[in-house]
Amino acid sequence: MADVKYTKEHEWVRVEGDIGTIGITDHAQEQLGDMVFIELPDVGKTVDQGDEIAVIESVKAASEVYAPIGGEVVEVNEALGDEPAKVNSDPMGEGWIFKIKIADSAQLDGLLDEAAYKELAEGDA
Amino acid sequence: MRYLPLSADDRGQMLAAIGVDSVDDLYRDVPAGGRLTSPIELPGHTGEIEVERALTSMAARNTPAGGAPSFLGGGIYRHFVPAAVDHLIQRGEFLTAYTPYQPEVSQGTLQYLFEFQTQVALLTGCDVANASMYDGATACAEAVIMAGRITKRKKAVVSGALHPHYAAVTATSTEFLGLELVTPNPDLTGEEDLSAMIGGDTACVVVQNPDFFGRVRDLTALADACHAQGALLVVVVTEIVALGLIKSPGEMGADIVAGEGQSLGNALNFGGPTVGLMATRQKFVRQLPGRLVGQTTDVDGQRGFVLTLSTREQHIRRDKATSNICTNSGLCALAFTIHLTMLGEVGLRKMAALNHAGAMRLAERLAGMAGVEVLNESFFNEFTVRLSKPASGVVDALAEKGVFAGVPVSRLLPDAEQLLLVAVTELNSDDDMDRLVNELEEALR
Amino acid sequence: MSAPETYTGNRGLQMEEPLIFEADSPGLCGVDFPDADITSDRLGGVKREGDIGLPGMAEPQVVRHYLRLSQKNYSIDAGFYPLGSCTMKHNPRLNEKLARLPGFAGLHPLQPETTTQGALELIDATAHWLSVLTGLPGVAMSPAAGAHGEFAGLMTIRAALEDRGDARKRVLVPESAHGTNPASAHACGYAVESIPANDRGRVDLDAFRAALDTDVAALMLTNPNTCGLFEDEIIEIAEAVHEAGAFFYCDGANFNAIVGRVRPGDLGIDCMHINLHKTFSTPHGGGGPGSGPVVLSEALTPYAPVPYVVRDGNRFRLIEDEGASDAKPFGRIKGFHGQFGVFVRALAYMMSLGADGLKQVAEDAVLNANYLMASLEDVLSAPFAGPCMHEVLFDDRFLADSGVSTLDFAKAMIDEGFHPMTMYFPLVVHGALLMEPTETESKAALDSFIGTVRSLAEKAKAGDAELFHEAPHLTPRRRLDETAAARKPVLRWLPPED
Known part of the structure; x- marks a missing residue:
């Protein structure tokens, strides 16, 4: 079972080896409403933890996705170009947004675990 | 006061319902230092008769180009606008509606804007167009900013033959956005070669066609040169009627077209309001600033229209919006679209041909005159001549005699003393041209 | 009994x-021209070859098309338009008539100055009225709309600061501000810092003071603010701004509440844009054209953009060239000389009402809004205590547990013949409903609106949620699928594929 961590900005990151797969949480997609467009980052781009890396647009809002962890973007979910609704229907599965080759796995320690995130999201609602 | 429907009695009843003694109580949150202690020093209210008299007398102190033999152009053109256009745009349902944010009660505005977007896309040869900008100059500035966003590059090469107001607005608008503009001096003799200035850091090349001096050129090679370096070609069109007769910018490879639509449907209005046009490729649509109307269906499955992609706009994106533009030129866009619908394919082509034919006739006559040199090889309805005397003096002298000879280039480019821009439209008769030629002969003698 | 289906899809007059x-009759044309003979051309080898693709129609078809489209619109001419922050007031037709005088509409912007003295006088007179009404000496007339005015104002501030060698980096904007404020600050190269509101719907003075330092170029404040309230600590705010060496920018979108009664200059404001299409009644035109002149303090005036008009004895001059100016203009923001046609309308309006009438405008606008508040606060929920200024804000607490959203409620207004109020703005309260009646609504119109809102509020509380979810029922189109429109944008007509 891969290790999943969360951010206060409602991103999740699933770590497998040195690759982190990143998306937004179910709570976040629910708040944002129907997705209409995902602006994906360029593969090969290097980001620091906390950098703005993608933009998700719903009918009523546009918001930034921040890199939960620093490193190099190695893959993006091209399927979202045609079907942004996957972020709504399966935010932690087919609705993943991009993958990062993690530069410093110690950065993961500062992220939230599932219980802590759940608490945060409930306080939010 | 004729615009205020509350009677004294109404006001009394309403104050009682609110539970205050006077309207002053409703202003109690205004701090004492902010309250006026004496009446404002401006005249009191005035009847319709007096206001009309005062403004009519101000209007009478002008000599409008609209009513004289006029060869003025330089970005604003006098064309024939059919009577139906002004009749229709004055319908209260168009004139006094708000921005169509509530689509169920705005299908009229939304449908004509969808038709407008389609017409602009067809004319410019682009995939998509927005629902208008403030004017051509601001559209040009927004096009450069948009090219910077798309390419993530910071340099724009701007033609020296771009309308000087457009160049100035672009420079001002990009000053603090980290964009650098590079402009060669205007070159009236040869064909400006911008391709040598394009590099790997160039976001876009901005070129006007027909250019400020009236010249028309094929931009295909320039477009190729841009694309070879990953840069975009921005083409500016200040006389949209030209596209009835010349190849569209899109056909020549333009990535973004920024234009002025005043020529269709809109009066001269001393230069404003007018209607900015902006069109681009489908793949850049999410970077296109301004409002966009899209087609969709309602809950009953019937076709309808809505403002769309609004998350790019300032009311949602705030400081990350594609542009700070909110209000645009809705009613001027309506005038444009009605006029173009009146013209249709046949009418626009005929109108453009009349413009070009008139300009060719006048250019030929002027070329034969002593003290006048026609500088253009190519043109649509406007060309540049060099006079033997400073153009502004000649223009002023002719204006005294009721003829508007054109725009002295020095009004926009102070060093170009002897150059005169001369525009001819379908409204210029052969008599107008006779007057111009005769008066010019005398002024240059 | 419900209406029968019709063969045409038309519904009586609709x-x-x-x-x-789709109505193209190829070859038809609504304008007759003589034939143009161009057997040769001088088009530089780029003559158009193929068709453009424009449809053909004769004049009767064109007139009918647009007339029918017009009938699908709501308008202030037709009914009450209580859109908060938009100031949808009556647009007098005298103004339209005067803007069309050949001596104005037929003027070319590049005519010799001697032939446009009346137009320059009109610009000068309009600027004079705006200057006296606001108590600020300078006026930049060229901005094309409110947001363009914000840009012009901030660029003026930036130029003034840089001229004194004091480049600053941040602009403070309350979180209740119009979205254009942060967007404009960004366009001027400033970082934007948001200031929270206090529990009275005003700027939180402590948070503001904490954010203010010598790196702040300006505060951008809307007053009256977007919650419809007068910023009662505005003088303290202005003093703090000036102590920090910054400038006080006011978003003048809500000037209608105070025109003729309060001069922004007296409050310590340095710079304010005025939406002529709001306070001064020029038509909104379905989204423009607007006009957004900016009034400026003495310190800022030299940095105003070109062009501007100066009076020289009996003669008016237009300064168009930055180099020819003896001031220090920051640049140019628009082609030619601003929205002249809009100035004509605004001046005609100001002259019609005069100083006394404009004061009455503000007072009636504020009276109307407070009357709505007093007549509705028992059935709706107002987040802040009154008095309000020219607009009144409610939140969605009154809809709690009803299954009806702010959007549903507003859409139900449409079936009753009203334009919806502004929804979900400002962002500082939940499910906002912002109502601005303006001074041009009669008491009878307000009473009808009040009766409607009360009746709908009762229906919502009574659990009739279905009625609201389905609304509007009676419009040419019902609720439209905005998600589909945004996912796969269709932004133009394309010929059907054969």
Whole structure:
């Protein structure tokens, strides 16, 4: 079972080896409403933890996705170009947004675990 | 006061319902230092008769180009606008509606804007167009900013033959956005070669066609040169009627077209309001600033229209919006679209041909005159001549005699003393041209 | 009994209308021209070859098309338009008539100055009225709309600061501000810092003071603010701004509440844009054209953009060239000389009402809004205590547990013949409903609106949620699928594929 961590900005990151797969949480997609467009980052781009890396647009809002962890973007979910609704229907599965080759796995320690995130999201609602 | 429907009695009843003694109580949150202690020093209210008299007398102190033999152009053109256009745009349902944010009660505005977007896309040869900008100059500035966003590059090469107001607005608008503009001096003799200035850091090349001096050129090679370096070609069109007769910018490879639509449907209005046009490729649509109307269906499955992609706009994106533009030129866009619908394919082509034919006739006559040199090889309805005397003096002298000879280039480019821009439209008769030629002969003698 | 289906899809006076491209009669033309003989051309080898693709129609078809489209619109001419922050007031037709005088509409912007003295006088007179009404000496007339005015104002501030060698980096904007404020600050190269509101719907003075330092170029404040309230600590705010060496920018979108009664200059404001299409009644035109002149303090005036008009004895001059100016203009923001046609309308309006009438405008606008508040606060929920200024804000607490959202409620207004109020703005309260009646609504119109809102509020509380979810029922189109429109944007007509 891969290790999943969360951010206060409602991103999740699933770590497998040195690759982190990143998306937004179910709570976040629910708040944002129907997705209409995902602006994906360029593969090969290097980001620091906390950098703005993608933009998700719903009918009523546009918001930034921040890199939960620093490193190099190695893959993006091209399927979202045609079907942004996957972020709504399966935010932690087919609705993943991009993958990062993690530069410093110690950065993961500062992220939230599932219980802590759940608490945060409930306080939010 | 004729615009205020509350009677004294109404006001009394309403104050009682609110539970205050006077309207002053409703202003109690205004701090004492902010309250006026004496009446404002401006005249009191005035009847319709007096206001009309005062403004009519101000209007009478002008000599409008609209009513004289006029060869003025330089970005604003006098064309024939059919009577139906002004009749229709004055319908209260168009004139006094708000921005169509509530689509169920705005299908009229939304449908004509969808038709407008389609017409602009067809004319410019682009995939998509927005629902208008403030004017051509601001559209040009927004096009450069948009090219910077798309390419993530910071340099724009701007033609020296771009309308000087457009160049100035672009420079001002990009000053603090980290964009650098590079402009060669205007070159009236040869064909400006911008391709040598394009590099790997160039976001876009901005070129006007027909250019400020009236010249028309094929931009295909320039477009190729841009694309070879990953840069975009921005083409500016200040006389949209030209596209009835010349190849569209899109056909020549333009990535973004920024234009002025005043020529269709809109009066001269001393230069404003007018209607900015902006069109681009489908793949850049999410970077296109301004409002966009899209087609969709309602809950009953019937076709309808809505403002769309609004998350790019300032009311949602705030400081990350594609542009700070909110209000645009809705009613001027309506005038444009009605006029173009009146013209249709046949009418626009005929109108453009009349413009070009008139300009060719006048250019030929002027070329034969002593003290006048026609500088253009190519043109649509406007060309540049060099006079033997400073153009502004000649223009002023002719204006005294009721003829508007054109725009002295020095009004926009102070060093170009002897150059005169001369525009001819379908409204210029052969008599107008006779007057111009005769008066010019005398002024240059 | 429900109405029968019709063969045409028309519903009596409500007509279905195709796109012009679907009504194409190739070869038809609504304008007659003489034939143009161009056997040769001087088009530089780029003569158009193929068709453009524009449809053909004769004049009767064109007139009918647009007339039918017009009938699908709501308008202030037709009814009450209580859109908060938009100031949808009556647009006098005298103003339209005067803007069309050949001596104004037929003027070319590049005519010799001697032939446009009346137009320059009109610009000068309009600027004079705006200057006296606001108590600020300078006026930049060229901004094309409110947001353009914000840009012009901030660029002026930036130029003034840089001229004194004091480049600063941040602009403070309350979180209740119009979205254009942060967007404009960004366009001027400033970082934007948001200031929270206090529990009275005003700027939180402590948070503001904490954010203010010598790196702040300006505060951008809307007053009256977007919650419809007068910023009662505005003088303290202005003093703090000036102590920090910054400038006080006011978003003048809500000037209608105070015109003729309060001069922004007296409050310590340095710079304010005025939406002529709001306070001064020029038509909104379905989204423009607007006009957004900016009034400026003495310190800022030299940095105003070109062009501007100066009076020289009996003669008016237009300063168009930055180099020819003896001031220090920051640049140019628009082609030619601003929205002249809009100035004509605004001046005609100001002259019609005069100083006394404009004061009455503000007072009636504020009276109307407070009357709405007093008549509705028992059935709706107002987040902040009154008095309000020219608009009144409610939140969605009154809809709690009803299953009806702010959007549903507003859409139900449409079936009753009203334009919806502004929804979900400002962002500082939940499910906002912002109502601005303006001074041009009669008491009878307000009473009818009040009766409607009360009746709908009762229906919502009574659990009739279905009625609201389905609304509007009676419009040419019902609720439209905005998600589909945004996912796969169709932004133009394309010929059907064979």
